Structure formats: C-alpha cells, structure tokens
Amino acid sequence: MTRRLPRLALGLPAVLLLLVFLILPYAEMITMSFRTSQPGTMHGAGFTADHYRNVMSGGLYLGALARSLLLALFITLACLVVSYPIAWHLSRASGRKALLLYACVASPLMIGVLIRNFGWMIIVNVDGPLNRVLLSLGLIDRPLRLLFTQGLVALALVHVFTPFMVLPINNALRNINPAVIEASRSLGASRFATFWKVILPLSFPGIQPGLILVFVLATAAYVTPALLGGQMVTMMPTLVVQTLVGTFDWPLGATLAVVMATAALIAVVVFSLATQRLMERVRA
Amino acid sequence: MSSLEISALCKRYGPAVALDGVSLTAGQGELVSLLGPSGCGKTTALRCIAGFIDPDDGDIRANGVSILATPSSKRDFGVVFQNYALFPHLNVAENVGYGLLFRKGSKAERERRVREVLEQVQLVGLEHRLPRELSGGQQQRVALARALVIQPRLLLLDEPLANLDARLRDDVRWLIRDVQQASRTTAFYVTHDQAEAMAISDKIAVMKNGKVAQFASPREIYQRPAERYVASFTGEANFLAAEVERALGGGLFRVRAGGATLDVRGAGPFAGSAVLLARPESLAIVTDGTGQLEGRVVKSVFLGAVQHCEVVLRDGASVRLGTPPDRPLPADGTVSVRLDVDRTWLMPDAVP
Amino acid sequence: MTVASLGSRASRLAGSSLIVLLYAFLLIPLVAVVAASLTAGEFMRLPPEGLSLRWFARFFQRGDLVEALLMSLRIALVSTLVTGIVALMAALASQSLSRRMAVWFQIGMTLPLLIPELLTAIGLLFFLYRIGLGKTVLGLQIGHIVLAFPYCYVSIAAALRQIDPALDDASGSLGASGWQTFRHVTLPLAMPGLVMGAVFAFITSFDLYTVSLLLKPIGGNTLPLALFDFLTYEFSPTAAAAATMSVLLAFAGVAVIQKLVGLQRAF
Numbered sequence: 001m002t003r004r005l006p007r008l009a010l011g012l013p014a015v016l017l018l019l020v021f022l023i024l025p026y027a028e029m030i031t032m033s034f035r036t037s038q039p040g041t042m043h044g045a046g047f048t049a050d051h052y053r054n055v056m057s058g059g060l061y062l063g064a065l066a067r068s069l070l071l072a073l074f075i076t077l078a079c080l081v082v083s084y085p086i087a088w089h090l091s092r093a094s095g096r097k098a099l100l101l102y103a104c105v106a107s108p109l110m111i112g113v114l115i116r117n118f119g120w121m122i123i124v125n126v127d128g129p130l131n132r133v134l135l136s137l138g139l140i141d142r143p144l145r146l147l148f149t150q151g152l153v154a155l156a157l158v159h160v161f162t163p164f165m166v167l168p169i170n171n172a173l174r175n176i177n178p179a180v181i182e183a184s185r186s187l188g189a190s191r192f193a194t195f196w197k198v199i200l201p202l203s204f205p206g207i208q209p210g211l212i213l214v215f216v217l218a219t220a221a222y223v224t225p226a227l228l229g230g231q232m233v234t235m236m237p238t239l240v241v242q243t244l245v246g247t248f249d250w251p252l253g254a255t256l257a258v259v260m261a262t263a264a265l266i267a268v269v270v271f272s273l274a275t276q277r278l279m280e281r282v283r284a
Numbered sequence: 285m286s287s288l289e290i291s292a293l294c295k296r297y298g299p300a301v302a303l304d305g306v307s308l309t310a311g312q313g314e315l316v317s318l319l320g321p322s323g324c325g326k327t328t329a330l331r332c333i334a335g336f337i338d339p340d341d342g343d344i345r346a347n348g349v350s351i352l353a354t355p356s357s358k359r360d361f362g363v364v365f366q367n368y369a370l371f372p373h374l375n376v377a378e379n380v381g382y383g384l385l386f387r388k389g390s391k392a393e394r395e396r397r398v399r400e401v402l403e404q405v406q407l408v409g410l411e412h413r414l415p416r417e418l419s420g421g422q423q424q425r426v427a428l429a430r431a432l433v434i435q436p437r438l439l440l441l442d443e444p445l446a447n448l449d450a451r452l453r454d455d456v457r458w459l460i461r462d463v464q465q466a467s468r469t470t471a472f473y474v475t476h477d478q479a480e481a482m483a484i485s486d487k488i489a490v491m492k493n494g495k496v497a498q499f500a501s502p503r504e505i506y507q508r509p510a511e512r513y514v515a516s517f518t519g520e521a522n523f524l525a526a527e528v529e530r531a532l533g534g535g536l537f538r539v540r541a542g543g544a545t546l547d548v549r550g551a552g553p554f555a556g557s558a559v560l561l562a563r564p565e566s567l568a569i570v571t572d573g574t575g576q577l578e579g580r581v582v583k584s585v586f587l588g589a590v591q592h593c594e595v596v597l598r599d600g601a602s603v604r605l606g607t608p609p610d611r612p613l614p615a616d617g618t619v620s621v622r623l624d625v626d627r628t629w630l631m632p633d634a635v636p
Numbered sequence: 637m638t639v640a641s642l643g644s645r646a647s648r649l650a651g652s653s654l655i656v657l658l659y660a661f662l663l664i665p666l667v668a669v670v671a672a673s674l675t676a677g678e679f680m681r682l683p684p685e686g687l688s689l690r691w692f693a694r695f696f697q698r699g700d701l702v703e704a705l706l707m708s709l710r711i712a713l714v715s716t717l718v719t720g721i722v723a724l725m726a727a728l729a730s731q732s733l734s735r736r737m738a739v740w741f742q743i744g745m746t747l748p749l750l751i752p753e754l755l756t757a758i759g760l761l762f763f764l765y766r767i768g769l770g771k772t773v774l775g776l777q778i779g780h781i782v783l784a785f786p787y788c789y790v791s792i793a794a795a796l797r798q799i800d801p802a803l804d805d806a807s808g809s810l811g812a813s814g815w816q817t818f819r820h821v822t823l824p825l826a827m828p829g830l831v832m833g834a835v836f837a838f839i840t841s842f843d844l845y846t847v848s849l850l851l852k853p854i855g856g857n858t859l860p861l862a863l864f865d866f867l868t869y870e871f872s873p874t875a876a877a878a879a880t881m882s883v884l885l886a887f888a889g890v891a892v893i894q895k896l897v898g899l900q901r902a903f
Binding site for chain 2: 802806811814820
Binding site for chain 3: 007008009010011012013014015017018021022024025028030032042085086089094098102103104105106107108110111112113114115117118119120121122123125127128159162163174200215216217219220221222223227237240243244245250253254257260261264270
C-alpha cells in the first residue's frame with residue numbers, strides 16, 4: 001500500500017497532458033459549434049444552434065458527409081479484401097522470411113501519408129510509368145488522366161490504411177491453435193469450409209478492430225483527398241478544413257467536425273453492437 | 285540468523301480471506317514448511333513475512349522485534365521465488381552479486397563472496413552465462429545462491445522445486461537442506477508436496493483455508509494428525525467411523541470400528557463418535573488368527589513391489605492396504621485383517 | 637499427374653502471384669519516391685534517367701525547405717523527449733493498477749491514436765487560441781506531443797508488461813530501494829521498449845501533416861507542409877528528394893526496432 005501511492009502519482013503528467021490538451025479541446029470544439037458566426041473574426045459572442053440546423057438541412061453538407069461515409073465504407077471493405085491474404089501469408093511465415101514480410105507491412109506505417117500519396121502521384125502522372133506501360137502495351141492510345149480523381153483517392157487511402165488492418169488480423173490468425181484447423185480437416189471439412197467455418201470466425205477478434213479503426217480514420221482523412229482529389233470532389237474533411245482556414249468560420253467548422261465525428265461514432269457503435277455476439281463467442 | 289514468531293496474522297482481499305489468524309514460530313536454524321493445497325494461504329503468509337504484502341492484522345517478530353514497519357529491502361530476508369525471478373539481463377555472477385551492491389563491502393570482497401556461494405551451490409564455471417542459457421536446475425541454484433549471498437537472517441522459499449522435473453527435485457532438495465543446515469539459517473519453505481515437506485522440514489504447518497490446521501514435527505503430523513484433513517493431506521489414509529465406548533487411560537480408548545471392538549491411541553477427550561485413522565501400513569491381511577477385522581477383498585492391483593487391495597469390512601467401511609505381491613488371495617475374497625493398534629490414531633470426527 | 641493435383645498447383649500459383657501483387661502494392665509508392673529522387677534528368681520520371689544525387693543537393697540549396705526540415709527535426713526531437721519521459725512515468729504507474737483498470741488506462745492513454753488526427757487538430761486549434769497559444773511554435777509542439785504520445789506509451793507499456801513482477805520483489809528483498817530497483821532492473825529491461833517508443837514518437841511527429849496545417853505558427857513550416865505546398869506548384873525531383881529523407885528515416889527506425897526488439901513483437 002505504502003509503495004502504490006507514489007507509483008500511481010507517476011501517471012499524473014500523462015493524465016494531465018491528455019486531459020488538458022485532448023479532452024478540453026474536444027469540449028472547446030463542442031462549445032465552439034454552438035457559438036454564433038461573425039464575419040471578420042473567428043466567432044461571435046452569442047450562442048446558437050443554427051449551425052446544426054444549417055448543416056442538417058443543407059444538401060451540400062449532408063452530401064459531403066454521405067460521400068465521406070460511403071467512401072470510408074468502401075475503403076474499409078477494400079482494405080479487408082487486400083489485407084486478409086497478406087495477414088494470412090504473414091501469419092504462416094516464420095524466421096527470416098517473416099521478418100522481411102513484417103518489414104514490408106510495417107515500413108509504410110512509418111512513412112508519412114503525404115509521402116505515400118506522393119508516390120502514387122509519381123506513378124499515375126500523365127507521363128508516369130503506369131501510363132507509359134499501358135501505352136506501350138497498346139491498351140490505351142492516350143495517357144489516362146488519373147490524378148485528381150476519386151478512384152485515385154480511394155486507391156491511395158486503401159494503401160494508407162492496409163497496414164492498420166493487416167497487423168491485427170495477423171495477430172488474431174497467429175492466436176488460432178493450428179490443431180483446430182487440423183481437427184476441422186480431419187472431420188471432413190474442405191479447405192474452403194475450414195476457412196469459412198473456423199478460420200474466418202476465429203480471426204474476427206482481429207477483423208473487428210481493424211474495420212473500426214480504418215473506418216474511423218478513413219472518414220476523417222484529410223491529406224489524401226486534399227492532395228490527390230484536387231477540387232473535383234467535396235469530402236467532409238476538406239470541407240471542414242476549408243471552412244476553418246479558408247473562410248475562418250470557426251463555429252460552422254466546429255459543427256461540421258462534430259457532425260462528422262458523431263456520424264462515424266454512430267456507425268461504429270451500431271457495428272460493434274451488431275457483432276458483439278460473434279466477438280463474445282470467439283474471444284479467447 | 286534469527287528466530288521468527290508470527291502471531292494471529294490476517295489478510296483479506298475483499299470478501300476473500302487469505303489468512304485467518306495464522307500463528308507460527310520458527311526457532312533459530314529451523315526449517316519450517318508451510319504445506320497445503322493451492323489457495324490455502326501459504327504463499328500469502330510467505331509474502332507477508334517477506335514484506336511484499338502487508339497483513340491486515342497480527343504481528344511478525346524477528347528475535348522478538350516486530351518487523352511489520354520494516355520494508356522488504358531492509359528485512360535482510362533471502363527469498364527464492366517459484367519461477368526463480370532471475371534478472372534476465374544479468375549473468376550468473378551479477379545475479380548472485382546483486383544484493384551485495386546495496387551493502388557495505390569492496391568490489392573484491394563482493395567477488396569473493398559470490399565465488400564462495402557459487403562453490404556452495406556447485407555453479408563454478410557458469411559465472412558469465414545469462415539465465416536463459418541455464419537449465420532449470422542451474423537456474424534454481426542461482427536463485428538459491430542469490431538469496432544466500434546476503435547472509436540473510438531468514439531464508440524464504442516459495443515452491444522452489446515446482447518447476448523442476450522429478451529427477452532433479454531430489455538433488456536440489458538435498459542441496460537446499462545442506463546449505464540451510466550448514467549456514468544455520470532459519471527458513472520458511474512453501475510447498476504443496478507432502479513428501480517434500482516431510483523430507484526437508486523440522487516443523488510443518490499444514491494449512492487449510494487461511495488457517496493453520498496443525499503445526500508440528502513431520503513425524504507428529506503423519507502419525508498423530510489433529511484432524512482428518514491433515515491426515516489425508518500427508519499421505520494415504522483410511523478412515524473408520526468409530527464409536528468411543530470409554531477412555532482406558534494412558535492415551536488409550538476402547539472403540540467400536542470396522543465391526544470390531546478395538547483399543548486404540550488418541551488424544552482425547554472424546555465423546556460418542558470419532559474417526560479412526562489407519563494408514564495402509566498399519567493394516568495387514570493375516571491367516572494366523574490375529575486379525576481383529578474381517579472383510580472381503582473387492583479389488584486388487586499388482587504394482588510390482590507390492591499389491592494394493594481394497595477390502596470392505598463387515599460394517600461396510602472400505603480400507604486400502606498393501607500385501608506382499610506373491611501372497612495369493614483367497615478365492616472367495618474373505619480375509620482377516622490385523623490392525624497394528626500402536627500405529628492407529630483416533631481423531632475427533634469434526635473440527636470446530 | 638491427376639487433374640486434381642494440376643488444379644491445386646494452379647490455385648497455389650494463383651495464390652502466390654496474388655500475394656506478390658499485394659506486397660508490391662504496399663511497396664511500389666515508396667520505391668517510386670526513392671527512385672524518382674535519384675534521377676539525373678530534369679523531370680520526375682520513372683524509371684529515372686540516369687542516377688545522381690543532384691536533387692538532394694538542390695534540396696539543400698532551397699532555404700525554405702531546409703528551414704522546414706530543421707523545424708520538423710526540432711519539433712520531433714522535443715516531442716520524443718517529452719513523450720518518452722511522460723509515457724515512461726505513465727507506464728510505470730499503470731503497473732500498480734488492477735488488470736481491469738489497466739485496460740481502461742491504456743485506452744485512455746491511446747485515445748489520440750484512436751480518434752482521427754483531424755478532429756484532435758481542430759479541437760486544439762480552438763483550445764490553443766482560447767488560452768493564447770494559437771499560431772505559436774509552442775502550440776504546434778503541444779499538438780505533436782499529444783499525437784506522438786500513444787505510440788510511445790504503447791511501446792513502453794508493452795515492454796514493462798514483459799517484465800516479471802517477481803523481479804521487483806526479488807530486487808527489493810535483496811536490499812534495493814525503489815529507485816535502485818528502477819535503475820538496475822526495470823530501466824535496463826524496459827530499454828528496448830523505450831527506444832522503440834522514442835523511434836515511433838520521433839517518426840510520427842516528423843510526418844504529421846494535418847495537425848501542423850491547422851496549428852502552424854505564422855511564418856513557420858514543417859517539412860510535410862512545405863512539401864505539400866511545393867508539390868502543388870512544382871512537380872520536380874526536389875520534392876522526391878525531400879520525401880526520400882522521410883523514407884530513409886523510417887527505414888532507419890525499422891532497423892533500430894528490429895535490432896532491439898524484433899519486428900514481430902513490435903507490431
């Protein structure tokens with residue numbers, strides 16, 4: 001007892017750091033969303049719920065929100081499709097090979113989003129390698145203009161978030177007792193049936209957090225749409241940043257941010273509740 | 285080197301009672317075992333002595349002085365942990381010398397002490413190995429050496445043999461007993477293995493649900509257990525329901541048990557019913573008419589050196605006993621069983 | 637050869653090509669950046685037209701980019717030091733919590749990682765403005781510390797969890813004080829996790845974009861911000877050279893982590 005108290009006190013700076021510079025800012029954001037707008041300054045003196053009414057009735061905002069959520073959903077599912085084979089392959093590897101593969105999966109995680117997006121810019125550029133390969137193969141007769149399209153944004157986002165999906169699924173797959181898979185095969189299940197009935201459900205403890213994390217991060221991803229999407233498509237995050245640093249309408253920007261966060265949160269809660277029973281069954 | 289006295293030690297974790305008034309004493313140089321199944325409170329008691337946890341109530345005195353206010357780092361008690369708890373980043377010599385870093389003495393003196401102790405536990409030559417490069421038995425010796433090097437006033441051992449295979453267990457047990465006796469260090473030894481406790485201890489405290497069921501010498505615990513629980517925890521035991529007729533004086537009682545009237549030993553007073561302990565070795569199948577009990581063999585197992593039999597007595601109670609393996613059992617199974625009255629023990633049938 | 641085994645060979649081949657493709661997908665953009673930066677030609681072309689380091693030289697001639705690089709390095713260094721110490725203390729504190737409480741504590745400590753950077757950045761934008769730190773280097777630094785903190789905490793807490801709690805008792809019973817136990821046992825054993833946390837914190841801070849965009853001081857720029865602006869008006873190999881430095885930093889980080897803890901345990 002005597003030794004526990006000073007030890008717990010060591011956590012104080014961290015708690016204070018997050019309380020003051022994470023929790024209070026969120027409170028400030030919510031407060032800001034109820035302030036009045038005033039052109040020429042960040043915000044007015046009074047309080048109002050007009051921004052929420054404005055956002056919820058404006059087709060522009062709701063459209064952007066719907067686009068952002070749909071894009072996030074698409075990216076999340078695409079990430080799952082891309083990640084599962086990688087995670088499976090990674091979970092089967094061992095020794096030096098596993099090391100190399102881990103480095104391949106983890107390295108992108110340690111390189112800024114901006115730089116990874118930039119790589120795609122180089123590749124899909126009008127006189128970039130992709131177009132030249134396609135031209136020389138005769139598949140196209142004019143270079144494709146891929147930059148500043150929604151497709152490229154989606155591709156780059158899948159690339160950005162894939163490691164976030166691979167790592168938890170890989171962990172879950174590694175936690176599956178191999179004897180369970182052998183048991184399934186010995187009982188007459190085909191490879192496919194074993195995957196569908198045993199491996200997939202048992203890897204769900206990795207799939208669920210992966211899906212949630214990628215969905216949330218994708219909903220509010222700013223850099224990629226801003227760099228690769230150009231002015232073509234209005235996404236919620238770009239709209240929020242424009243409102244904040246372009247028109248300096250902080251209350252409206254705050255409202256948009258709160259609405260976006262709430263929408264993503266509702267989606268996550270609904271998904272968690274829907275998959276709760278499965279999680280409880282398969283959790284070790 | 286000191287004596288230790290524990291009185292009325294209590295420790296609760298929420299509603300769970302880990303220690304419920306434990307009192308024990310260890311004289312100077314004695315080895316006391318705390319014996320019991322998991323969850324009986326033996327490790328909690330040891331951790332209280334070591335100072336890793338504070339008891340809610342009661343006192344612990346070393347040489348008559350309470351040590352409860354002394355932090356574990358000032359108690360000078362050497363602890364040998366169940367999983368050894370060797371420092372994985374330090375080699376053998378550094379592990380053993382660790383405790384000397386916080387005590388007076390030159391570097392040369394420290395090295396001399398480490399060498400001495402390593403010789404004592406037969407680890408010379410392995411000074412520069414890391415713990416993970418050692419076998420289980422070697423790790424155990426390092427743990428022992430590390431605890432001994434500080435010349436502790438008290439040695440505390442928490443299931444020190446639990447992670448060793450059977451063959452090594454005997455070697456290390458002898459080593460522990462030898463160094464403990466050589467250094468005349470008072471020691472507490474936690475184990476769930478009765479044979480281990482019997483072999484190594486001066487005194488055994490058999491624990492049950494946070495209480496000491498009996499605290500006595502190994503011989504006394506085995507031959508004159510205070511209750512059924514102690515008897516069954518310390519070895520094979522047959523229990524016969526006994527009806528006490530009267531005390532005969534001199535520690536003898538006349539009882540009816542197993543369908544016969546017997547004069548048996550016990551520590552009274554008894555009133556009415558009691559339990560008669562008959563270890564398998566106090567029972568024998570006889571044909572010379574000296575058997576006091578009669579029954580029928582219902583099961584027998586050949587084990588090489590001995591044959592185990594289960595015999596149902598006339599009153600329906602069943603007992604297990606051993607017979608020489610070459611002796612044929614009667615075809616109808618009816619046998620006469622002799623009870624060595626001097627090796628029986630009458631106990632109260634319920635403990636308050 | 638039976639039809640079935642032919643079929644399984646074909647499916648295995650398809651499987652391994654798929655895997656190769658997926659790994660290529662992960663790595664190609666990184667390779668593209670590095671390759672483009674090494675060109676000897678005038679334009680951003682792949683494959684590079686001859687090899688040279690001239691674009692790196694060009695990068696270091698650009699005062700604005702170098703200044704941004706120095707600012708990024710400075711901020712990342714401070715973030716690493718502050719998060720390292722605060723996270724180590726928090727991780728030590730979490731050890732004396734019950735199992736249940738420790739799980740909640742961990743969730744709390746990793747909140748900045750679990751919620752999108754954009755939202756945290758917006759909240760901080762408002763809050764720092766309210767307390768008078770809007771558009772200051774200190775404000776930007778605080779944002780980086782908050783966002784780099786979870787990476788550091790997770791690494792250190794994981795390292796501490798690996799340490800057998802009995803070692804604490806063992807050290808104490810041998811006469812070591814709390815501080816001595818920390819110095820001789822806990823710290824050396826947690827060191828790999830600490831270094832890993834520091835590497836993560838440094839790299840995270842170095843690469844942050846959104847939070848820097850919203851919190852950057854007037855006239856100050858971090859490298860990612862400068863790179864973004866640069867890219868919007870000049871698509872030259874200088875940008876690739878700037879980006880390559882970030883890639884090299886990441887690979888150095890991965891190598892350090894592999895050397896100290898092993899990648900499998902790190903991720």
